[in-house]
Amino acid sequence: MENIKNSFDQLIAKKDYGSALVLLQQVQSSGDTSSWLYCNLAWLLGLQGKKLEAIKYLKIVEEKNDQKYNKWAFSEMASHYNALGQPNDAIYYLKKANEAGRDDIWLNSTMGYNLNKLEKYVDALMYLMKASNLGRIDSWINFEIGWALGNSNKNKEAIDYLKIADSQSPNDVSILNELGWNHGKIGEHTKAIDYYNKMKDLGHDDSNINSEIAWNLSCLNRPEEALSYLNKAEQLSDDPSAFLYSEKARNLRKLENYNEALDALQKALNLGRDDYWIHAEMAWNLLQLNRYNEALGQFKKSSQYRPNDKWIISQIAYCLGETGKHQESLNYYFKAIELGRDDSWVNSRIGWTYSKLRQHEEALKYLKISESQGGDENWLNFEIAVNLRILKRYEEALSYVLNVMANSENNYYINSEMALNLSKLGRYKEAAEFFTKAKSLNPKPEYLFLVESAYNFEQVEQYENAIEDYEALLKFDNSNKADIFFQLGLCCKKLKFNDKALFYFNEAQKHGKNDRSLNTEIIPLINKNENPEMALEFLLKLEKTELMTTKLASDISFCYIKMGQYKDSLKYLLKANESGRNDHWINENIGFVLGKLGKTEEALQFYKVAISLQETPIGKTHYQVAKLYSLLGNYQEASDYFQNALKYGKVDEKILTEIGWTLNKLKKYKEAIIYLKKSLEIDKSNPVTYNELGWTYVQLNDYQNAIKNFERSEKLSPDDPWLISQLAYSCENSKNYQKSLHYFNRLRELLGANTTAEIDNEISWLNRKLQKNSPIIDDFSKKIDDNYDGNDNYKEKIHEPNSTEDSENQNKLSHTYRNIIIISLLIISILLIRKIVEVNNEHSEGFLDYLLNRF
Numbered sequence: 001m002e003n004i005k006n007s008f009d010q011l012i013a014k015k016d017y018g019s020a021l022v023l024l025q026q027v028q029s030s031g032d033t034s035s036w037l038y039c040n041l042a043w044l045l046g047l048q049g050k051k052l053e054a055i056k057y058l059k060i061v062e063e064k065n066d067q068k069y070n071k072w073a074f075s076e077m078a079s080h081y082n083a084l085g086q087p088n089d090a091i092y093y094l095k096k097a098n099e100a101g102r103d104d105i106w107l108n109s110t111m112g113y114n115l116n117k118l119e120k121y122v123d124a125l126m127y128l129m130k131a132s133n134l135g136r137i138d139s140w141i142n143f144e145i146g147w148a149l150g151n152s153n154k155n156k157e158a159i160d161y162l163k164i165a166d167s168q169s170p171n172d173v174s175i176l177n178e179l180g181w182n183h184g185k186i187g188e189h190t191k192a193i194d195y196y197n198k199m200k201d202l203g204h205d206d207s208n209i210n211s212e213i214a215w216n217l218s219c220l221n222r223p224e225e226a227l228s229y230l231n232k233a234e235q236l237s238d239d240p241s242a243f244l245y246s247e248k249a250r251n252l253r254k255l256e257n258y259n260e261a262l263d264a265l266q267k268a269l270n271l272g273r274d275d276y277w278i279h280a281e282m283a284w285n286l287l288q289l290n291r292y293n294e295a296l297g298q299f300k301k302s303s304q305y306r307p308n309d310k311w312i313i314s315q316i317a318y319c320l321g322e323t324g325k326h327q328e329s330l331n332y333y334f335k336a337i338e339l340g341r342d343d344s345w346v347n348s349r350i351g352w353t354y355s356k357l358r359q360h361e362e363a364l365k366y367l368k369i370s371e372s373q374g375g376d377e378n379w380l381n382f383e384i385a386v387n388l389r390i391l392k393r394y395e396e397a398l399s400y401v402l403n404v405m406a407n408s409e410n411n412y413y414i415n416s417e418m419a420l421n422l423s424k425l426g427r428y429k430e431a432a433e434f435f436t437k438a439k440s441l442n443p444k445p446e447y448l449f450l451v452e453s454a455y456n457f458e459q460v461e462q463y464e465n466a467i468e469d470y471e472a473l474l475k476f477d478n479s480n481k482a483d484i485f486f487q488l489g490l491c492c493k494k495l496k497f498n499d500k501a502l503f504y505f506n507e508a509q510k511h512g513k514n515d516r517s518l519n520t521e522i523i524p525l526i527n528k529n530e531n532p533e534m535a536l537e538f539l540l541k542l543e544k545t546e547l548m549t550t551k552l553a554s555d556i557s558f559c560y561i562k563m564g565q566y567k568d569s570l571k572y573l574l575k576a577n578e579s580g581r582n583d584h585w586i587n588e589n590i591g592f593v594l595g596k597l598g599k600t601e602e603a604l605q606f607y608k609v610a611i612s613l614q615e616t617p618i619g620k621t622h623y624q625v626a627k628l629y630s631l632l633g634n635y636q637e638a639s640d641y642f643q644n645a646l647k648y649g650k651v652d653e654k655i656l657t658e659i660g661w662t663l664n665k666l667k668k669y670k671e672a673i674i675y676l677k678k679s680l681e682i683d684k685s686n687p688v689t690y691n692e693l694g695w696t697y698v699q700l701n702d703y704q705n706a707i708k709n710f711e712r713s714e715k716l717s718p719d720d721p722w723l724i725s726q727l728a729y730s731c732e733n734s735k736n737y738q739k740s741l742h743y744f745n746r747l748r749e750l751l752g753a754n755t756t757a758e759i760d761n762e763i764s765w766l767n768r769k770l771q772k773n774s775p776i777i778d779d780f781s782k783k784i785d786d787n788y789d790g791n792d793n794y795k796e797k798i799h800e801p802n803s804t805e806d807s808e809n810q811n812k813l814s815h816t817y818r819n820i821i822i823i824s825l826l827i828i829s830i831l832l833i834r835k836i837v838e839v840n841n842e843h844s845e846g847f848l849d850y851l852l853n854r855f
Contacts, residue, residue, distance in 0.1 A: 619649020
């Protein structure tokens with residue numbers, strides 16, 4: 001190691017960092033894991049700019065907690081994170097380096113810099129000042145101190161340090177920019193402008209500089225000059241700031257350009273500025289343009305400047321009304337009357353406000369006063385109609401609406417009023433036309449409109465329209481959700497949308513509805529439902545409020561079966577059975593659940609009772625019995641019941657494969673082939689069937705047909721270790737050694753670290769078989785081959801039998817290897833199949849049964 005370190009030091013002395021890195025990488029590849037190695041690797045990678053790679057090595061050193069190298073490693077990591085712009089990580093490792101004993105200028109400077117980046121200016125100052133006290137007095141440290149002081153609102157102190165920095169590094173634009181900013185903050189606007197202009201003289205003419213000059217000019221009350229700089233700032237910026245547009249608005253308002261000011265303010269609002277100043281400025285500009293509706297919430301501030309202006313008070317009242325503050329709005333309207341305003345407009349607005357406060361008699365009183373004063377006829381007729389309808393004076397209301405309809409453009413409000421009054425008068429078909437037209441003019445109608453509209457559509461049996469309205473009602477916070485969900489359920493039931501109806505009925509129950517009307521509607525839908533979780537939720541609630549019945553227990557058990565919760569299902573199935581239900585359904589489902597719980601023999605008893613109770617034999621039941629007999633190893637019974645499943649049900653490729661499998665178990669290989677081929681005539685894409693057929697041919701020593709079927713399976717399932725092993729041995733037994741070698745190599749790749757010595761032996765033997773005339777023999781093959789005698793002689797007779805006895809010995813040995821490999825493969829396959837079962841339970845369980853029983 002000393003020689004390596006000497007070589008390394010010589011390369012570093014020559015600054016041959018590339019060769020030094022190669023040297024260390026060679027040392028690492030030899031297995032060296034020393035902290036010295038990792039630290040120097042990290043250092044060299046850092047020199048090449050590969051900071052993330054360097055950090056990986058340094059973290060290994062950190063994990064080692066090697067006190068000798070900790071301080072250096074932590075410092076290096078802090079340096080890299082600092083360079084990567086990750087201040088939190090940099091600070092973390094700077095602190096660790098400090099704890100390890102480092103407390104110098106570099107550490108304190110770097111700590112201060114990163115704290116500044118995180119806007120922790122007080123903490124940053126502490127470290128920066130310490131670095132300065134330790135001897136760092138350059139422009140960088142003075143700038144950083146000035147930065148921290150300025151952002152801590154210590155602008156005069158900041159200027160002192162920044163001036164020192166400026167004297168040390170004249171014409172540094174960063175320093176000049178900070179000096180301008182700090183002078184502006186303390187009201188020295190002319191000095192601030194001088195610094196910014198100096199930056200421009202040095203060639204730095206960007207958006208920020210021009211907007212800062214503008215701000216200082218505006219503070220000096222020079223709006224036209226300020227605007228010229230702001231316009232230039234906007235041109236120079238790819239992404240103008242809210243500050244820039246706020247300043248434009250401020251200066252435009254000074255020049256009485258209110259529309260332009262509002263445009264600038266809107267841009268500032270869009271960019272995220274949302275404070276007192278911008279809303280006050282917006283209110284003032286809107287006030288000059290009489291755009292009161294857009295001045296919501298701002299006119300109270302305006303009234304502070306003109307407290308006795310009846311017009312401003314009236315507009316405040318109007319805006320308060322539009323924002324829903326009706327009682328406060330009414331107070332301002334009456335204040336306007338006290339100040340001398342008593343015209344049709346103010347009385348109409350008082351009437352409108354009383355209407356919003358649901359004081360409809362008072363509303364009608366002021367609306368009629370406004371009518372007598374010559375107010376807006378159409379608007380007044382409409383408002384009077386609304387209040388008359390709310391007071392249930394529908395005929396009178398309808399007459400006012402007809403007047404409006406005759407004298408104004410058709411709109412949502414007119415059509416909705418027509419619809420509401422007609423519906424209340426029981427004229428549902430006419431009302432439906434107006435409801436439809438109103439909704440076409442306004443896709444977001446109000447709550448009461450939707451309530452009446454939904455009810456009206458139900459009366460004329462337009463349930464789709466009713467559902468649309470009820471669903472819209474659910475979006476309102478004040479909606480009675482329990483009743484709305486119930487009505488939705490009724491509409492869906494009328495349309496025979498049973499699953500959806502059940503969902504809505506269940507939601508109605510969740511929101512507090514639990515009466516006979518709900519139970520009457522929901523129970524008939526339970527058995528039709530395809531959402532067992534939802535059905536079960538309701539049934540379990542029903543169990544708490546009613547006596548347990550046979551039907552209720554059956555329904556609950558069926559939901560649990562659908563959800564795969566077999567223990568819970570069995571409990572309720574037995575309750576139903578004990579309470580008197582003893583038909584084929586209950587027995588079959590008890591058998592099914594017991595089978596799922598691994599109680600195979602008990603399951604068979606119930607299945608057989610179910611079969612005896614079936615008026616017409618059901619193939620599915622016989623299939624389940626066959627599966628249970630398979631699990632018990634009674635393959636003859638299994639075969640018979642699979643045949644019954646085929647006889648009493650449809651011809652199914654899965655059953656045909658199962659029959660072939662059981663016949664194989666009974667060693668009826670030729671019969672098995674017939675069924676397996678029939679299965680493949682129906683479905684040529686099932687690798688399990690090809691596997692079983694291939695296995696059958698193996699039992700008949702028909703390796704060519706075995707290979708053919710295994711290869712078809714391989715196309716469908718190319719990475720199945722068991723299949724590849726069968727192909728390898730079948731090719732070997734058919735003396736196709738090249739192909740056998742190919743599949744054994746594939747098998748070793750698939751198994752990876754789980755491969756066995758037996759597979760390596762097979763590969764070694766096949767390589768020698770294919771290369772026995774070559775003088776080159778693989779050394780690794782010699783080491784792992786039990787037949788190597790140590791003198792470069794191989795006992796070829798084991799693999800090349802010259803007699804029947806030798807042939808039998810070869811087959812026994814081959815089968816021994818095969819069984820060992822297959823057992824290993826089985827363990828791996830089962831682990832894989834467990835995952836598959838989670839994804840597709842029914843298909844995967846069949847494949848798992850196949851593998852487990854195959855072995």
